[in-house]
Amino acid sequence: MRRHALVASRRGAEETPLVRGLLIAVALGFAGLFLFLPLANVFAQALSKGFAVYAAGLTHPESLAALRLTLLLAVVCVPLNVVFGLAAAWAVAKFEFRGKAWLVTLIDLPFSISPVVAGLMFVVLFGLQGYAGPWLAARDLQIIFALPGMILATLFVTFPFVARELIPVMQATGSEQEQAALTLGAGAWRTFWHVTLPSVKWGLLYGVILCNARAMGEFGAVSVVSGHIAGVTDTLPLRVEKLYQEYQSAAAFSVASLLALLALATLAVKGILEWKARRAEARAGAVAETGP
């Protein structure tokens, strides 16, 4: 024991401060160079030609249309993914069935596939030259280069977020609370709203935030299926790219700053949620320790 303590203390004296300082410096330097600097640059560039140009870039009708479309995609995709995520997490956490491992792997698929490939997949399925193309064209239904295709592509890439967050939470909670509700006479609907949902709310909110961030920020998959019709199928990220390629860099950066602000707001909400969840946990821990 004594020798152990000696070794530990010598190690503590010799290595830790240096290593610690180095690691912190590397992490901070990296974050500053690759995260903070570009972010600051976005705002600097956006405002480089004065506030009037910045405001004009933002209030351009096509920018506003892009903002509306981006918000619409989030509003449609996030609730759908919440429903899917709850269903999938419930199935994985509370039931035993064949093909469960397969389902879990499948949920992760969008993480491992390049978004561009995902977009192309939808083009091949629903595009004019695609498998279902002629059938859809005959009925005057347009999916690719229109809103439905963009929704599909966004759904695909945001598919895992809610389910991934919920599965471990639901597995840890188990199904005894639901069974208790049943023995007390509650039906499935009441059990879900009053017992299941409150017990997973932090996980669910966290999943929703990640899902929302990705839905608004997605570029690759949406780009392939959108067709870049100005004012119609351009989302904020697509609009940024288009403005930049048209050498309107101040306008491009002003729209980019809007996206960055959305991301920062998301980050702030996420931080607050994590802090609240941690506080709830710490309170539980403290009581468990002092409790009789």
Added chain:
Amino acid sequence: MSIVLDRISKRFGPVIAVDSVSLSVEEGELVALLGPSGGGKTTILRMIAGLEMPTEGEIIIRNRRVTDLRVQERNIGFVFQNYALFKHMNVFRNIAFGLRVKRWRKAEIEARVGELLHLLELEGLAQRLPHQLSGGQRQRVAIARALAPRPSVLLLDEPFGAVDARIRQELREWLVRLHQELNVTTLFVTHDQEEAMEVARRIAIFSNGRLEQIDTPQTVYEEPANEFVARFIGVMNILEGQVHNGVARAGDIELPAPGCADGARVRIGFRPYAVQVSPDPGRYRYQAVLLRTYFMGIMHRLELATPSGLRVRCRITKEEYSNLGLRDSMNVSFQIRSCRVLAGESAESGPARPAEDRGASVPAGGTC
């Protein structure tokens, strides 16, 4: 009758968890379902609640066949092993949950919850969340929640399993008092024979999904139906011998085996407290060496070895031990005051009996 189980079985794939169990429980009774883990007792409790469906058989609660009824329609109170309190609800809302489901009026809910908080000694804790309670308090909240809608039966799964040993004793006495006060038919599952003996009016003993015996604590202790029960409830010496003229001979010990056929091999059991020991080798019929003494509070456990190599366990009080002047490795004599022919095979060996002649093969009074 409050609860009647009529030949219920439960199979999970090839596994038979419960094998044709029949039992009935009187209104207001307090019954323990006792057995080693994996014996099927929790499955039976869950089938009564409706959380599992029996593969075969019928369940009747208060003269109503409930076998096909859903959990919600059975009007049972169920206390889970880990309590399963609603973590995000305070004590009041936990207890009120079942009443809100049944659409009680607000004033009635408040009155009922208040009554239960008082009865279960939880006053002042109504606004606490479950994680702010001690283990014992959590259990009482779980019981209050189960009792709130006035269930026709109360089912408890290992009610003392999750609390530490120190307060377990207290909770046992408390459960007995609560039952006396409320008189609600109560079934609880336990693997602890001491707990079952102490709390229950009747004990149902299970092994491998079969009901081995159901009777009062005294009867299962003194007249175990078979060797499994004998071994599970307390300690028992078991000797195997051959019968000649109604007497079974095992090594140098002869024990009565009334009604057993000549030449039959029987297993005979006797409790350690039924063995009388004397330091005078001539005093009693059998000779032995006192191998070792185990000191256990007011009782001492002695291990004797007979000349033919049989080991006999014996239990005497501390006073008796010192009065007799016993010491380890001393030559002693002993006698066996009472014993019982055990019809059941030992738990470890012996072929499984066919299910249909169970019960019939267990003779009353421990004879062949």
